[in-house]
Amino acid sequence: MAPAEKTSPTSGVDTPEHQHNEPEHFVDADGNISLPQGWRYKITKIGKYRLWYASPQIQVTLVAFVCFMCPGMFNALNGLGGGGLLNHKAGNDSNVALYSTFAVVGFFAGTITNRIGVNWAIGISGLGYAIYVASYLVYKHTANLGFVVFAGFLLGCCAGVLWSAQGVIMMSYPTEKNKGRYIGWFWVIFNLGGVIGGLVPLGQNIHTTANTDVSDGTYVGFLVLTTLGAVLALSLVPGDKVIRSDGTKVILMKNPTWKSELVGLWETFFTDPYILLLFPMFFASNWFYTYHFNDVNGAKFNTRTRALNSVLYWLAQMVGAAIFGFLLDASAFRRTTRAKAAWGALMVLTMVIWGGGWAFQKTYTRAEVTAGLDTETLADDYQTYDWTDGGYIGPMFLYIFYGMYDAIWQTCVYWYMGAITNNGRKLANFAGFYKGIQSAGGAIMWRLDGLGTPYVNMFASCWGLLAGSLLFALPVILLKIKDTVPVEEDLKFSDETVDDVYAHTKVDGVA
Structure with missing residues (x-):
């Protein structure tokens, strides 16, 4: 700017x-x-830097820790395969309800976020994660499928709003030159939740070489953390109170109403119709989770090894997000050059990593894995990997690269949206579209898994959708991403003026 x-x-x-x-x-x-x-x-001085509570650095860090404790624990739980339960039916049915609702609510979540503010949007939504975790603990002892499905439905409503508000903070609070680093920083802290969440069942099940449900203590630990995350969200400040390091403020509506934000939702399609070309990337971004969690980790590994894989998966996400977050802000290259290079990197990684996945997928089928599960004896069950087995190392590294790929994909998608505009109101809608369409894909994939679709078909759909969506996105990356977005352009989608958001100079001593 x-x-x-x-x-x-x-x-x-x-x-x-x-x-x-x-x-x-x-x-x-x-x-x-x-x-x-x-x-x-x-102002608090940390070395050569000066920070204040209502700065993007602090607010992005806070929302990252909220997501560390809420969506992070959700990811850790689902990363175990079947929500930690040996029978995947409850997890599949709950997640179908979750992602179906998420798809609808997410589409309108930007409107809700713009109207009630990011702090209340995230705080209220965080409670949905605690109820979701509690439902699995209840199901383990009572087999109450209705409660698990309801919890999934409720979380779909909550998560749509939480992720829209999170998107506003992550994409609109930083300055243009720092967006990649902030997105990477968020993703590192957020996925630390998956790492810690994976360590809990790993420690509790480290001597369990059989294939069993995770312990009650695992669910209790997740429940405590998700509740704390919901409370922490209330410490966020409203977006109109945030002042950046260059003195500018976030571009929002000064006087949002339900009518203005509903109208703004539809106006987004008229002012930015090219966003439709990113929808396939949005759709693909959660499609592969079911395959990763249930059809690789849940199918091929025993309880303690699934927990270890989950830790490694989310740890790899931290590494991938940190690397790409830094590279996307590399000032030695123009932003348009970085956008094209990121697209090329995504295409290469899609071919290489999923090509390796194809070699692994050919070694087992769903029919083999599910044989014997309906009988009481364990002798006829499929023999899953333990980390002491000689053939474990190759699949382990594949799962690590799957995790890293996910973080790179998500980081790039967020960065592309943040490069198109700096307007917080518009980015709330973009984030809502992203999470809503993403969740529609997730709902379909969870349902396909619940119907017993062959693993090879699940794999092929992931690989094909990811590669194809990159082709759809290419025109947006080539034509719509510029080296900078003039403030006058960003203000067109709000009722603010240059004087409202632009203080003209940088705060002395702040990087």
């Missing part, structure tokens, strides 16, 4: 009356920014 011309402070801007009208900030005669009064803007 090119700096605007410096201006003199507004007359009377430093009067006591004006100082209490936060979150106004002003430029003095020397071009320095004075932050508003209040605890949100109290």
